[in-house]
Amino acid sequence: MAGHSKWANIKRQKAVVDAKKGKTFTQLSRAIIVAARSGIPDPAGNFQLRTAIDKAKAAGIPNDNIERAIAKGAGTWSDGSVLEEIRYEGYGPGGVAILIEALTDNRNRTAADLRAAFSKNGGNLGETGCVSWMFAQKGVCVVQGVENEEKLLEASLEGGADSYEMTEVETGEVVTEVGNLEHLNKTLKEQGFQVTDAELRWIPDNFVEVTDTEQARSLLKLIDTLEKLDDVQNVTANFDMAENLMTASMAY
Template sequence: MAGHSKWANIKRQKAVVDAKRGNIFTQLSRAIIVAARNGVPDPAGNFQLRTAIDKAKAAGIPNDNIERAIAKGAGTFNDNSILEEIRYEGYGPGGVAILIEALTDNRNRTAADLRVAFSKNGGNLGETGCVSWMFSQKGVCTVEDVIDEEQLLEASLEGDAESYEMIEEETAEVFTEVVNLEKLSQTLKETGFNVIDVELRWIPGNHVEVTYPDQAKSLLKLIDTLEGLDDVQNVTANFDMAENLMTLSVINH
């Protein structure tokens, strides 16, 4: 399994991810703003917005905050901040390629924060285009309670998925083209699967094997630090790593 998925999963199991990220409200609210801005400000006709609202509700964000975020995206609520979507690229320890998606109202602040995070954790922020050529964007549905893999395969094919991967016992990630994500999500749900997450994700075309414990620890600390920044929405990296090394690094940092 690709290292980043496996690592995210280990963190999820240990309930580390959202408990220590007080910025989760900011990130989810911003995702709603951008989704409302990019399409119609009505969840019924905007799949990206519907997904962002579902995630916000699951994280316990109050309805008032959700409505305000939709209004900001629609331009009917003005707080004088203009959010830009920017992609940053860099290298982590061991030459691992890292892609960062950010939403910011101050690109100088964001770039400075990222530069500090990289330099403190053995990496460096690179130029635009330095690593993005290694990644392609896909739609991903995460499915839980998968008892019958044959059934998952059939439903995935029916929903025009490209592939799926079991990331742990009874949990799978199903991949598709970006434009097909809504259809895939709907098909999986209609065939009785428990879809717990729907997202667009950058998937690396190649992987760098990380084998040294110190390097592993620095890399995961770097990704954790990047994910903890208010302006950062998503972080993707092309590492692969033995599960025991990964678990050890998560516990120790």
């Protein structure tokens, strides 16, 4: 998980900047719509919706917008557009596998935008199934303020976790099966840990090591370009890269 975890940390830092541009607002509002549509439109009984609402509030999205997104997901309010969840797959520079989760009301527009992003940045948009077999969807809890790693291990095992990894000083990511995410989240909180995020994430089964500076720059530019597209919700890639190379390559 090393390469992806470092990238996830950088993405969280970038999210503050992205929020000012409205990009994060759009993503989080759409996440609420999907969560409300896939379960009951009541956060008390819908963990995915409750988590999406918490993220939206943390980003400063007004309550009116949140309520409107819930109503749209529940089918009680409509602006005329119908959002569809689609997963796209492709290869970046150096053969890095890239998985994209999109939410769109026009799949032709989304596919064209993705194809252009790949072709301009040394990658190729592939067919369905070309890289998804390299990834497994898992539940991930991000825990901050970890002072005792042994206690985190014990709490993680009690919560039914598969593994955990310290990604920064006092910050860890605990991984579990998708269906166990709510239980793990609850267990960690009951044990006194500060869970700052609980999400479903595609995690690579293997990694491609990137060591070339130009290749690294092209890859990160491709991922950044994909993430800036309005219809894109999440981008996951199976690269591993030294942190100093990643940081240097961000200055493209």
